[in-house]
Amino acid sequence: MNQLPLQGIRVLDLSWIIAGPTATRFLASMGAEVIKVGSARRPDPSTRGPAFQAYNQSKLYASLNLSKPEGLELVKRLLAISDVVIENFAAGVIERLGLGYDVVRAARPDIIMVASSGTGHFGPHTDYVAYGSLLQHYTGWNSISGHPNREPVTGGLWADPWVGMELAMVTVASLNNRALAGEGQYVDFSMAEALSACLPEAVLDYQMNDRVKEPMGNRDDWYAPHGVYHCFGSDRWVAIAVTNVSEWAALCGLIGRSDLTSNSKYATAEGRRQFQGELGTAITEWTVQHEDIEAMRLLQQAGVPAGPSQDILRVFQEPQLSEAGYFNRVKTRDGEERDLPGLPWRFEGTQAPILTEAPVLGEHNDYIYGELLGLSQGEVAHMVEEQIIY
Amino acid sequence: MTPKGLLPGVRVLDVGQGISGPYCAKILAQMGAEVIKVEPQAGDSARRMGPFPSDLPHTEKSGLFLALNANKYGVTLDLSSPEGAESFRKLAATADIVIENPPPISLEELGLGYESLQQINPGLILTSITPFGRRGPYKDFKATDLILYHMSGHAHGLLGAVKDPDKDPPIRAGGHQAEFVGGLAAATATMMALYGKQMNGQGSQINVSLFEAMVTQLISGLANSAWGRPAPPRDLAMVEEAAIGGMVGAIGGILPCNDGHVAISPREDAQWERWLVVMGNPTWSTDDRYSTRDARQKNSPSLWKLLSDWSINYSKHEIARLGQEQRVPCFPVNTVLDLMGDEHLAHREFFVEMDHPEAGTLKYPGAAYKLSNSDLPLTARPAPLLGQHNQEILEGLNR
Numbered sequence: 043m044n045q046l047p048l049q050g051i052r053v054l055d056l057s058w059i060i061a062g063p064t065a066t067r068f069l070a071s072m073g074a075e076v077i078k079v080g081s082a083r084r085p086d087p088s089t090r091g092p093a094f095q096a097y098n099q100s101k102l103y104a105s106l107n108l109s110k111p112e113g114l115e116l117v118k119r120l121l122a123i124s125d126v127v128i129e130n131f132a133a134g135v136i137e138r139l140g141l142g143y144d145v146v147r148a149a150r151p152d153i154i155m156v157a158s159s160g161t162g163h164f165g166p167h168t169d170y171v172a173y174g175s176l177l178q179h180y181t182g183w184n185s186i187s188g189h190p191n192r193e194p195v196t197g198g199l200w201a202d203p204w205v206g207m208e209l210a211m212v213t214v215a216s217l218n219n220r221a222l223a224g225e226g227q228y229v230d231f232s233m234a235e236a237l238s239a240c241l242p243e244a245v246l247d248y249q250m251n252d253r254v255k256e257p258m259g260n261r262d263d264w265y266a267p268h269g270v271y272h273c274f275g276s277d278r279w280v281a282i283a284v285t286n287v288s289e290w291a292a293l294c295g296l297i298g299r300s301d302l303t304s305n306s307k308y309a310t311a312e313g314r315r316q317f318q319g320e321l322g323t324a325i326t327e328w329t330v331q332h333e334d335i336e337a338m339r340l341l342q343q344a345g346v347p348a349g350p351s352q353d354i355l356r357v358f359q360e361p362q363l364s365e366a367g368y369f370n371r372v373k374t375r376d377g378e379e380r381d382l383p384g385l386p387w388r389f390e391g392t393q394a395p396i397l398t399e400a401p402v403l404g405e406h407n408d409y410i411y412g413e414l415l416g417l418s419q420g421e422v423a424h425m426v427e428e429q430i431i432y
Numbered sequence: 433m434t435p436k437g438l439l440p441g442v443r444v445l446d447v448g449q450g451i452s453g454p455y456c457a458k459i460l461a462q463m464g465a466e467v468i469k470v471e472p473q474a475g476d477s478a479r480r481m482g483p484f485p486s487d488l489p490h491t492e493k494s495g496l497f498l499a500l501n502a503n504k505y506g507v508t509l510d511l512s513s514p515e516g517a518e519s520f521r522k523l524a525a526t527a528d529i530v531i532e533n534p535p536p537i538s539l540e541e542l543g544l545g546y547e548s549l550q551q552i553n554p555g556l557i558l559t560s561i562t563p564f565g566r567r568g569p570y571k572d573f574k575a576t577d578l579i580l581y582h583m584s585g586h587a588h589g590l591l592g593a594v595k596d597p598d599k600d601p602p603i604r605a606g607g608h609q610a611e612f613v614g615g616l617a618a619a620t621a622t623m624m625a626l627y628g629k630q631m632n633g634q635g636s637q638i639n640v641s642l643f644e645a646m647v648t649q650l651i652s653g654l655a656n657s658a659w660g661r662p663a664p665p666r667d668l669a670m671v672e673e674a675a676i677g678g679m680v681g682a683i684g685g686i687l688p689c690n691d692g693h694v695a696i697s698p699r700e701d702a703q704w705e706r707w708l709v710v711m712g713n714p715t716w717s718t719d720d721r722y723s724t725r726d727a728r729q730k731n732s733p734s735l736w737k738l739l740s741d742w743s744i745n746y747s748k749h750e751i752a753r754l755g756q757e758q759r760v761p762c763f764p765v766n767t768v769l770d771l772m773g774d775e776h777l778a779h780r781e782f783f784v785e786m787d788h789p790e791a792g793t794l795k796y797p798g799a800a801y802k803l804s805n806s807d808l809p810l811t812a813r814p815a816p817l818l819g820q821h822n823q824e825i826l827e828g829l830n831r
Contacts, residue, residue, distance in 0.1 A: 044636065047628025060652075072624050092655035143804070162802070167776035171761040175684065179695040180763035182771050186606030187590065194686050194693050194765050196592040199605060203649040205800075207616055212801050214623040215463050219438035219806060221630040228804035235782050235800035240612040242797055244768045245783075246495025247483035249794055254767045259603045260578060264481055268578060270587075270601045277597040277666060281582040338573075347574040351582035351602045353666070354589075354650060358657035366568030368644055380658040383651040386614075386644035387621040388565065390546075390637040 044392040046073030051217065054117075054124040055079065055101065056141070058086040060174065061158055061233060062130035063097040064206025065213065069126075070100035071385055071395040077120065077410055078103045080403055081113075082432055095374075095400045096383055103401035104410045107432045112425065114140050119415050121149035125220075126213055130158040133168045143228040152226040154216040158209055162232030174201035174233065181237035186244055188257040205233045266314035267293070267321050270351050271329040273337055279351040280329055280337040290314065292344040297328035370397040407431060435807035437464015442626065444529040445470055445520075446504060447511075449477045451608050452561045452642060453533030454500040455615030456622065460529065461503040462799055462810050468527075468825060469504045470520065472511070472537070475818050476501070485791070491818055492790035498815045499796050502786060506816025507825050511542050520544060522829045525552045528629065529622055533561035535574075546637040555635045557625045561618045565641030575642065580610035584646035585653060589664070593671040602666070613649060614642035683729075685736060686765070687743035687751070694748040696739075696755060696762040701725060706758040710751075711742055788814035 051074040055066040058080065070076040078101045080086050088094045104120075107113040121127060127146060129136050136142060136157065146155050157163055160172025178184050178199035188195040209231060216227040243263075244255040260269040262283070270279040284290050287309075294303040302324065307313045314321060329337050334350035341348035352360070358381075363369060367388070369381035385395055411417045411431065425431040442465040446457035454469070454476065461467040469476070478497040485493055510516040521544070524530060530549065532539050539545050539558070546558045560566070563575035581587050586609075587602035594600040618640040625636035647654070657663070665671055684697030698707035704725070708717045716722065716738060721731040728735055743751055748764035755762035764770065771777060772795065780802070783795040791814075798810050 044628065044634045045632070047624040047631075047636070050631070064651075068620065092659040092661065093652035095659075096651035096655035161776060162780055165776045165779040167756075170756050170763070171759050172763070173684075173697050173761050176695045176697055176761055176763045179686075179693075179765040182766050182768050183605060183607070184695075184765050185767040185770075187603075188606075189603065193688070194695070195590055195603075196686060197590040199590065199609075200586070200649045203651065204609075204613060204616075207613070207620055207648075208800065211459065211616060211620040211623055214620065214627055215438045216803070218442075218623060218627050218630060221627065222438075222440065225805050227806065230802040230804075232780070232782075232800050235777070235780070235798075238771055238777070238782070239797040239800055240609070241607055241768065242499030243483055243496050243607065245772070245797055246499060246794060248768045248772065250483055250485040250495055251487065253483075254769050255606070257606055260601070262578065263483075265576065265578075270582060270603075272598070272601070279582070279601050281579050281587075283576040283578045285576060342570075342573045345574070347576050347579050349573075349575060349579040349583040351587050352585055353663035354585040354653035355657050355663040357583075357585040357647060357650070358654050360583075362564060362568045362570045362643065363647065366565050366571070366641065366644070368647070382658060383648065383654040384644075386617045386648045387638055387640045388567075389621070389625065390639065392636065 044389065046393050046395065047389070048073035048214070051075070051126065052124045053077065053126040053128065054120050056127060056129040056136070057158075058130065059088055060097060060202035061206045061209065062128050064203045065156075065209035066101060066128055067097055067099055068207065068210035068385070069213065071397050073396065076101040077124070077406075078401070079106045079117065079120070081105060081107045082403060083107050083109065083429075085403070089403070098400035099382060100396045100398050101401055102406035102410060103403055104407055105404035105432055107430055108139055110428070110430045112428070112430045116415070116430070117141065118145070118149045120410070121146055121153065123414060124150060124153065125217065126154045126156065128156045128209065128213065132171065133159040133161070133163045147226065152220060152224065154213060154220065154227045154229070156209060156213050156216070156229045156231060158205065158231040158233060160232070161234050163230040172233070174205070177201045177234050177237060181234050182241050182244065183237055186241070186255045186257055189259045190257055201233060201237055205236045208236045261318065264311060266311050266318055267325060269318070269322060271322065271326045273329050273332055273334040275333065278334045280334045280341070281349055281351055282325065282341060283347045284314070285347065289346050293325070293341070293346050296340060296344045296346070297325060299324055372397070372399050374399050404431075434812045435464070435809045437462070437808050438803070438806055439463045439465040442466065442529070443527045444468070444531065445523055445527045447530065447532040447537055447539065448561070449537060450533065451478065451496070451500065451611035452615040452618065453531050454478065455612055456559065456561065456618040457504065457531045458500050458502070459616070459619040460622065462808055464809055465529070467504040468523065468821070469501055469506045469816060470523070471506060471508050471818060473508050477536070479818070490790070498788060498791055498794065501815035502796060503809060503812045504816060505821040505825060506819065507822050508819040511537065511544065517542065517544060519826055519829055521549070521552055524549050524556065527553070527556065528626065529557045529559065531559050531618065531622070550635060553635070555629055555633055557622060557629060557636045557638065559618050559622045559625070559638045559640065561614055561640045561642065563641070564643045566639045577608045577610045578604050580642050580646050581605065584610070584643060585650050586646060588666060593666055593668040595668050597666045610642055610646050614640065614645040617645040617648070684761070688740055689743055689746055689748040689751060692748045693765040694743065694751045694762060695765060696760065698760045699725070703760050704728070707755065707760045710754045710758050710760060714738070714742070784810045786811050786814040789817065
């Protein structure tokens with residue numbers, strides 16, 4: 043059995059809220075020792091509640107007050123024994139704290155420092171104040187998402203967890219480079235660019251055809267029929283995407299409308315796109331007779347891509363996730379057994395990933411300050427009193 | 433000279449088609465790995481997806497294909513023929529990583545699965561991306577971006593709450609988020625496996641589920657469920673009653689401008705005070721109905737009317753600039769046209785330009801990261817023509 047790939051890596055996690063903690067959750071669960079540093083003086087805004095649980099699984103948590111000079115010295119000692127440091131403050135904040143890359147590198151020359159901010163760490167809009175929920179607008183995503191001729195969508199694209207995964211990726215890419223070339227790295231990461239990088243169709247369409255892509259709801263440039271169709275029950279929908287002519291024939295057969303297959307105006311995807319409204323009526327006559335899960339099963343059995351449109355609670359209860367081994371049952375400190383989220387990958391024949399409950403602030407102070415840094419109990423007690431370890 | 437990037441000397445075979453597999457391999461290519469794209473004679477299916485110049489399909493001119501496959505070499509092999517399979521085995525013997533995203537091409541079904549390849553290359557990493565992974569009741573189900581976006585819970589959140597949920601169904605985001613997020617998950621896992629291989633020589637067989645990749649974006653929602661909390665309602669009436677977050681009310685929202693929209697989020701009291709400066713401290717701002725965050729949440733319909741009456745007189749970029757000058761989180765709702773003219777992205781050289789022999793000179797989105805000690809080979813070569821490197825790569829195998 044293989045060991046987890048990141049065993050032996052130590053990560054100092056100065057990040058907070060969502061994007062940075064998401065990245066270090068991935069690293070911790072795959073074997074890295076992640077030391078999250080926070081302070082009661084300025085708690086992680088997501089400290090309370092289930093969200094914190096999700097984003098901070100599998101980590102160690104030290105309390106440390108960076109506004110005190112002695113706190114800064116302790117961080118430098120932690121940096122000296124770390125392979126990676128991650129932060130996601132607004133651009134410029136980490137330098138004002140006295141922990142810019144020059145300082146970090148002095149503590150550990152081959153360290154990998156990953157710095158993430160809304161728009162990156164240089165350029166005219168570096169100082170722009172950002173939330174993930176706003177970046178989806180700035181990055182172009184909300185100009186192509188939503189309904190045509192309605193105001194832009196206001197819900198979440200979940201920019202932060204998306205970016206968090208990319209932060210983990212670039213961190214491990216840099217670790218690979220350190221193994222190959224022996225040197226560390228400062229990574230300037232722009233959340234906005236991570237999202238804009240995933241719109242190549244719109245970017246290329248504009249250059250090729252002078253066309254500014256517009257939102258099209260559930261419809262698609264290529265496939266038809268393509269949408270959600272009302273099922274039996276209130277606010278129940280099944281999503282159906284017909285991607286080729288054999289799926290089209292299968293759909294028509296299933297809903298008892300083989301006459302549509304022989305109608306030449308629906309023979310091509312282009313034709314089906316043009317008449318999608320009337321096809322929707324025909325499909326809905328069938329879907330409203332079925333529960334959404336049942337509609338999915340029948341459609342999938344016929345070879346048509348389909349699935350229910352679910353809220354998060356139904357996703358949590360999804361048998362696909364539990365039976366595929368996605369969740370990890372953990373007894374949390376309130377004594378309850380809960381299914382905590384897992385990882386989107388399986389390393390076959392490898393030790394199971396580490397997916398434990400999130401820590402509380404200061405939970406691992408003894409290990410981190412005593413065992414790792416070698417401070418005596420008296421020294422630690424003094425620093426607690428002085429609100430340095432705080 | 434082409435920059436070495438972070439992964440010099442790492443060799444990858446990309447058997448993927450469409451988006452998720454090729455995007456995973458694209459990430460490895462732009463990090464500096466040597467990526468050889470292995471296509472069937474008919475080419476990757478992305479070559480048949482648009483956008484195309486003048487909307488005319490052309491094997492070498494798909495914008496999606498060109499973007500996803502830049503910086504890779506390209507060979508054609510019929511993996512179902514004994515000769516093609518043999519060439520693939522020889523290539524796999526020299527590779528560190530193989531990426532696939534069946535269907536349509538499954539290495540296992542072709543007799544080229546992990547166990548077979550591991551015999552000739554024990555340290556090989558095989559990353560397989562499938563819609564639902566290799567286990568569970570849906571493991572053989574088909575899915576597209578639409579299906580994954582809806583099943584994973586994302587569609588319920590994107591539109592926000594609506595007046596009549598039975599007439600206003602959930603919608604997906606534009607583009608192909610599920611495919612890109614799944615490809616990124618695969619690249620992340622592959623990078624980890626590569627590190628493990630460098631440390632102790634171990635190979636890896638990795639299975640990635642696109643569905644789980646999308647679900648993993650919503651782990652805070654899953655945790656809410658695990659702690660017994662209800663799902664956020666889609667019915668607007670219920671949202672107002674419960675004052676649940678999201679981009680509604682006092683948290684922030686969208687304002688109409690004379691040329692589009694701007695998104696603002698002056699959620700903290702200090703941000704709100706500075707936002708009022710942007711608006712010239714209107715007389716209504718001292719009204720009790722808007723003076724606290726709770727009051728603004730409660731009276732958000734009338735508040736957003738007042739804000740909209742003001743914002744419609746300005747352009748989206750004007751308001752974004754004025755707001756950011758006061759350190760209020762606000763951004764224009766940009767189109768791709770705005771992105772390509774954005775001075776900040778231009779300064780950071782986000783878009784990269786490449787000349788392709790058939791499709792011509794085009795700008796492509798680059799990487800979201802700049803590295804202090806390495807340059808990335810983002811423009812090493814445009815996407816390969818079908819079979820472009822057959823001679824160079826395949827003939828060398830038989831010597």
